[in-house]
Amino acid sequence: MKLIIFICFLFAANVVIGQTLVVYPSPKKGFKKESDIYLISITQNGQKKKAFVYKTKAGNGLSREWGRQQNTNLHFVTFSFSGIVTIEVIKLNSSASKAVIKPNRLGILTGKIIAQDRNRKLTFKLSKASKLAIEFDDDAKRKNPLIIFADTLEKIENIPNRSSNTYEVTETYGLAQLDASKNTVYFKPGIYDIGYWDIPSNIKQVYIEGGAYVIGYLNRSANQIKINGRGIISNEGYPYHYPSKFGVIDDNNKNWYLPINIKGGERHLIEGITIIESTGYNIELNAENSLIENVKICGFRFNNDGITIIGIGNTINNCFLRVNDDAIVIYASNLVINNCNFWQLQGSVVQFGWRPHSMSNIAISNCDVLYDEGYDSEGNIGFINAMNHQKANDRTTVQNVSISNVYFDTPIIRFLDIRGERLSTIPTQIPNINQPPWVFKDFKFSNIFFSQNTAVKPLIYLHGFSTEYPLLNFVFQNIYFNKKKLEQKLKSFRKFVAI
Template sequence: MKIIAFIFINFLSIFMSFASAGENLVLYPEANLEVPQSDLYRVYLNDDKNNSLTIYKNVCNKYSRGMIGEEKYDDLPLTKFKDRSIHWGRFSFQGEVEVIVEVNKNITNKEIKIFPSRHAIKVKKLGANKFSFKLNRTGQFSVEIGKDGYKEVLLIFADPIENNQPKNLQEWKVIENANKSLSSSILGSDTSLYFKKGLHNIGVFKVPQNIKNIYIEGGAWVYGAFIMDGEACSNVKIFGRGVLSGGKLHLRESHMIEAKNGANGIVIDGIVIADYSFYAVRLLGKDNTVSWTKILGGWIYNCDGIAAYANSTIKNCFIWANDDNIKIYRDNIVVEDIVCWQLDNGAIFQLNWSNSVAKNCKICRVDIIRAEWESDRFNNGILSCRNSGGIDENFVFEDVRTDTPVTHIFRLSPQGKKSQIIKNFLFKDWNILIDYSKNKKNYFEGTKKTPLTKIVFENFKVNGKILNKENMSEILKTSILNCKKFEFK
């Protein structure tokens, strides 16, 4: 009977895989998950309530003195963001889809905005508590209702149709309702893990060196973290349409996905990383790829988004962070098609914290929905270099936009007594909004031995004005020290 059941499950998986390959819309209904869901939003697609999305809800952690993992200053963000919430849902599609949103309150006189604004998505109001909009492209979208709508934002993740889901489950270890004893059930001959739809709680899972594929099925909710430690744990792929949540880890218990000590070639694709309280993705090896990964629900400091070292690519991701959104610490890193939301700590792009060396990096098509800085401290800004002691050379930042005003852009003022080379930077096709009422500066401050050299601005707009030599001081409110060769095109 077990053999028959296994064959049936395998056949069903193959059938569903072929079926979904021809579909234009795939939903991931929850499977009796004991996971908080939204009491504010109801979302369905194509005017069909049978196409209802599961909308999850993440609420800012409640602060209590003496929390496990607590560090100094945790009370500050948890007090500041108290009662803030994120409501989010996801689906996969191709072609065009209409999204209908019902809100559990009257929104008659509220303006509705959908970011990124570059897509110019139009909203159609359908009543006192209902509206719709159409998507003809995949991506990550933020829906805000009214002036303070960002405090209870609705995030819609519209992924491409999967084309790499496992087909032959005979080659996979299929896992249902996993717990923290998962490691003991894995055989040396196992190479691939398949987390079925449903609830799992694996704790901090150290991936065995024989495991090279981890698939999280749409509708699967995995509490825990994945750690690849050592060169033998290279070339691991973590993918699917499911969720990896830190909701049952204590503060800073673990980075959510980490590769270290020579673990290279990690691939992360398609999953949601939710409810985290440390790094979301920390890949210290080379040759990594992070794509279509959605990161949300980090409220305390140390909630960094993505670090992926030399020769890595980060693309088509959404990153919510309360520390650095993306760290660019090694050579040949490519970042493209990213949507960012920054709380009040950290930078969108951090160049250096301690002796990093990065050359020949390219960043393009970045949409910053919000950056909630209230200060211009050393680690804030769209681009920051916090400490000295490293090298940043030959960078291109192209097509970077803000949807809402930020306080400042640049904090290139490395601290410390070491030299810091910042050389050959091109900022091309930027379109930035600044709130001047905050009276914050932009900093370009090198050292006497290593001044900032050849900083080039090409079609760089701030509040609609093209930056040039004559208006730079007025537009950017700059503090300039030990810099040479600014260029404007």
């Protein structure tokens, strides 16, 4: 009997360990958010699997809520793999003759687009995990773009073993009555409207399996938590700036619920999930020595900031952020941002300062800006921006910042915009002459690759607070335009600079 059990265990283990392609099911049969434009299948070792393609869409209500995103759609698919796969995309009722796959530097070659009656078929190979934006030439305004999230296989240690300590969600009311002996909450494929959930301190992991669609808001205080999986968190059906009353513009962001809000503690992990249709900000992590990895954010609304990061020793790695405000807002030190893709609808990619906070030792590297649709060159815009809108009650110093290996697949209005003299438009927050300034110093930019110029200048806008408090030691090395290195030296700037 022991031998039979052992052999069965080995067989089961091999099925899991040997799996090199995983596609995820629809949350339910006839799910309303299935794409009506794209069909996708993935083939590996002669085995072809159909992948479920989601469609998320902006509304057509208040212009302040949706802005230029009104009636825009976004289609996306997630699968996990290792090895080499062939991806087949069929675009229904299409006249496309060409397609571009971004990031450009991946050099993914597409085969010829094949006409199939009124449809078009695109095929290409993929050999490593990537986050791809596919642009067909019959959708110039990008009203129905396609995103492919080709993930690595999940780590075994991140998948709950579904033991007696695991609560498998079947009815959401059970979340309010969790037994104290449970330490893991497991969302299987399905649809769950959980509302606002204050995660109990005994819960150490919230696992959202691929195919699970969780509607609501996750809040956690202090205790270490792991929120991961390949499923989706959505704010579908909740009003703008919830819990603000529907139709009322409430700019008090302290009251807004977030899809994920972690306050305090250390060694948290947010991994693998996709967040869509947020009613305000998406993620706020106020902690130490924590990791946000392989998170995908797809937003439409104004104030859809991607990640607000607060604390010391945190890392944001391998994330995709398509947001309609700042992608990453920093109030942190000893921070690493690496290998992220950005699709900027407006706002800045990295925002260094809405309110005063001293920060140091920040490294940003290996990032791709796929699109930047910003249009206001005088406000919150650019890859790096510091708005300085709130008065500094104490002297604020931002220092020791490294930005390297950044690639732009799109024209941009502004790369860098730091103005120490920029004043708040709010009367109660305008600094007076006796208040200490913001100080920015020791910024190094290296290996920056611009693909196209824009008619808007300057590309870099730097202005110190005053002659007494200038910007210090801004260094630029290896700057490229259309693969051609800019030969003239860019000096370290101490006063106003426009290039």
